Amino acid sequence: xxxxxxxxxxxxxxxxxxxxxxxxxxxxxxxxxxxxxxxxxxxxxxxxxxxxxxxxxxxxxxxxxxxxxxxxxxxxxxxxxxxxxxxxxxxxxxxxxxxxxxxxxxxxxxxxxxxxxxxxxxxxxxxxxxxxxxxxxxxxxxxxxxxxxxxxxxxxxxxxxxxxxxxxxxxxxxxxxxxxxxxxxxxxxxxxxxxxxxxxxxxxxxxxxxxxxxxxxxxxxxxxxxxxxxxxxxxxxxxxxxxxxxxxxxxxxxxxxxxxxxxxxxxxxxxxxxxxxxxxxxxxxxxxxxxxxxxxxxxxxxxxxxxxxxxxxxxxxxxxxxxxxxxxxxxxxxxxxxxxxxxxxxxxxxxxxxxxxxxxxxxxxxxxxxxxxxxxxxxxxxxxxxxxxxxxxxxxxxxxxxxxxxxxxxxxxxxxxxxxxxxxxxxxxxxxxxxxxxxxxxxxxxxxxxxxxxxxxxxxxxxx
Numbered sequence: 001x002x003x004x005x006x007x008x009x010x011x012x013x014x015x016x017x018x019x020x021x022x023x024x025x026x027x028x029x030x031x032x033x034x035x036x037x038x039x040x041x042x043x044x045x046x047x048x049x050x051x052x053x054x055x056x057x058x059x060x061x062x063x064x065x066x067x068x069x070x071x072x073x074x075x076x077x078x079x080x081x082x083x084x085x086x087x088x089x090x091x092x093x094x095x096x097x098x099x100x101x102x103x104x105x106x107x108x109x110x111x112x113x114x115x116x117x118x119x120x121x122x123x124x125x126x127x128x129x130x131x132x133x134x135x136x137x138x139x140x141x142x143x144x145x146x147x148x149x150x151x152x153x154x155x156x157x158x159x160x161x162x163x164x165x166x167x168x169x170x171x172x173x174x175x176x177x178x179x180x181x182x183x184x185x186x187x188x189x190x191x192x193x194x195x196x197x198x199x200x201x202x203x204x205x206x207x208x209x210x211x212x213x214x215x216x217x218x219x220x221x222x223x224x225x226x227x228x229x230x231x232x233x234x235x236x237x238x239x240x241x242x243x244x245x246x247x248x249x250x251x252x253x254x255x256x257x258x259x260x261x262x263x264x265x266x267x268x269x270x271x272x273x274x275x276x277x278x279x280x281x282x283x284x285x286x287x288x289x290x291x292x293x294x295x296x297x298x299x300x301x302x303x304x305x306x307x308x309x310x311x312x313x314x315x316x317x318x319x320x321x322x323x324x325x326x327x328x329x330x331x332x333x334x335x336x337x338x339x340x341x342x343x344x345x346x347x348x349x350x351x352x353x354x355x356x357x358x359x360x361x362x363x364x365x366x367x368x369x370x371x372x373x374x375x376x377x378x379x380x381x382x383x384x385x386x387x388x389x390x391x392x393x394x395x396x397x398x399x400x401x402x403x404x405x406x407x408x409x410x411x412x413x414x415x416x417x418x419x420x421x422x423x424x425x426x427x428x429x430x431x432x433x434x435x436x437x438x439x440x441x442x443x444x445x446x447x448x449x450x451x452x453x454x455x456x457x458x459x460x461x462x463x464x
Contacts, residue, residue, distance in 0.1 A: 017324045021305050021332060027168035029301025031159070034175040036297065038182050038211070045186040046204050053201040056137035059130070063121050064145060066264050067114040071149075072156040073260040074110055077253030078103035079304070080311035080396050081245075082164040084463065087315025093232055095245075096165075100234040102246040103157045106253075111150035118146045137201055144205035151212035158219040164308050165229060167222075174218045182211040255404035256395065262404075266411040266440060273423055273433050281430040284369030287355050288434075292377045292384070294354075295340040299333035299385035303392025306330075310396025319461050326393035326452060330386065337385030344378035373434050380438035387445035390452050397460045399451075406447045415440020 039061075047054050081099045085092040121142045125135045159171045184194075185207035192198025199206060223229045267289065274285040306329035313321030344351060348371055352358040358367045394403050418439050422432025455461050 013320075013324055014328065017309070017321075017328045018332070021302070021309055021325070021328050024163070024166075024168055024308060025302040025305035025329070025332070027172040027301075028163060028304045029298045031168075031172045031175045032297035032301050033294070034172065034179060036294065038175070038179050041179065041183050041186065042204055042208070045183075045190055045207075046201065049190070049200060052133055053137055053141075056134045057141055057201060057204065059125065059134065060121055060138045060142040060145065062268070063124070064118050064142070064149070066261065066268075067117050068149060068152055069260045069264060070257040071107070071110050071114050071153045073256035074253040075103050075107045075153055075157050075249070076160050077249045077256060077395075077400070078157055079160040079164050080252065080307050080314075080398050081249060082161065083308045083311030083396065084315030084398070086164070087312035087318070088463075091231075097232045097234050097236075098242040098245050099249065100157065100161050100232070101238060101240075102242055103160075103249055104154060104234075104238070105241070105246060106249055107153040107157050108150055111153045114149050114153070115146045118142060118149065141201050141205050144202055145208050148205075148209045148212040151209075151216045155212065155215050155219060158216075158223065161234065162219070162223065162229060163304070164311075165232075167226060167229060168305075170219075170222045170226075174215055174222070177218060178211050178215045181214045182207055185210045252395075252398050252400050255400035259391070259400070259404045259407040262408045262411050266416055266437070269416055270419060270433055270437055273419060274430060277423065277429050277433075280365045281369050284366050284373055285430060285433070287352060287366070288370045288373035288377055290355055291344070291351050291374065292381065295337065295381060296384055296388070298336050298340075299388045302329050302333040302336070302385075303389040306333075306389055306392040307395040310393050311398075312396075314397050314461065314463055317463055319456065322397070322455070322461055325396070326390075329393060330389045330449070330452075333385045333389035334382060337381045341378040341381040344374050344381065348374045369430060372431055376431065376434040376438055380441045383438070383441045383445040387441060387448050390445065390448035393452055394448065394455075394460070397455060399455075399460050402451065403448060406451070407444055410444035410447065411440045414443050 042057070042061075043054070046057050078099055082096050085095040085099065089095075119142070122135060122139045125138060130138075159174075162168065162170045186204055188194040188196035189199050189203030189206045190201075191203075196203075220235070223234065271282065271285065274282040306326060309325035309329065310322050313319075313325055349358040349367075351374070352367060352370055356363055356366070358370075391403055391407075394400070415436055417436070419433045419436025422428045422435055423430065424432075426432055428435070451458070451460075
């Protein structure tokens with residue numbers, strides 16, 4: 001196991017670290033992109049049912065997705081724990097097995113709580129004054145899709161497990177296979193094809209459950225068949241607790257979950273702000289943000305790789321290795337976002353064409369707003385990637401509590417504060433909202449990188 005992390009004799013450490021980070025990050029980044037495609041397939045099929053089902057599913061998925069992302073952050077804390085154990089005493093069969101087992105316990109327990117939170121959708125929609133038809137459709141869809149939450153959170157644990165053990169390509173392949181399963185299940189259960197009942201919007205929820213279970217079975221299969229993954233026997237004696245490991249994962253993961261919620265919340269709030277400025281600006285905001293989100297999946301994957309790489313050297317108490325792993329990932333992620341920022345400035349319309357026809361006359365107003373937003377998006381691309389990778393590197397040091405407060409402050413004080421001030425009290429309107437979003441990301445990136453630079457002085461690299 002160690003040769004997957006340590007520089008071979010005679011090779012330059014920085015070059016070796018770059019190669020190792022690339023090997024780990026590209027499958028994770030590709031899996032992130034494929035996951036977005038999975039969600040896009042749901043939208044494509046549901047859209048054929050009409051505007052009301054599409055709107056209802058969008059509202060339900062907004063809450064479901066927020067809960068899922070938060071729980072994925074919570075249970076994803078198993079990655080730095082596994083990496084540190086491998087760095088300290090590879091192969092660390094018992095510590096890795098126990099950490100993964102407790103993460104699976106946490107996935108089930110937190111998933112149950114998440115299901116209850118998702119069932120609050122109906123009252124939330126009534127309080128916010130949604131139309132009765134939309135409430136009925138969304139509630140029907142929601143009570144089915146919540147059953148996929150626990151398998152999805154378990155899948156997140158297993159994805160982190162295989163990635164931390166040097167098999168991230170399995171996560172990519174399984175996610176790609178999930179796309180095919182999802183498309184086929186949607187085709188069958190929404191429209192009553194292939195002998196399945198015609199369930200309409202409920203069929204889309206059934207397809208999500210089928211996909212999550214198929215993904216879970218695929219992870220179990222590859223873990224059983226791969227010799228390196230199977231030797232840890234993470235499913236053996238699953239009923240035996242290790243409360244110290246459980247508390248450790250909760251301690252590291254809870255701030256990550258709150259950070260994810262804070263970041264998702266600011267973009268959700270921005271959508272509400274844009275909605276008050278007009279339909280065209282909201283639509284333009286949605287399209288521009290989708291382009292930015294698509295590009296963000298690459299540094300997000302690099303940040304996940306940074307957590308594992310830094311975590312390994314943290315466990316090995318190798319401060320030089322921690323520095324190499326963190327800075328390599330930061331430079332790699334920022335460099336990629338520099339390229340995407342340049343693409344947004346040089347060729348914005350071809351990027352818009354991914355989602356709409358930017359040359360159609362009926363889209364002229366929307367495109368006009370979107371082009372302005374993309375210019376600002378190009379500016380914050382660099383800082384969005386920078387803060388994502390820096391946060392990932394700090395997670396490798398199991399430092400999550402202070403980064404959580406940095407995120408909450410950055411997004412919700414200068415970020416949303418400036419968005420409201422410039423968006424509603426100056427002529428900038430939508431541009432002002434985007435300047436606020438960019439400011440929040442810039443502040444977060446600056447503070448997180450500053451904390452990473454001071455890691456030794458703050459005692460973050462000293463493993464007990």
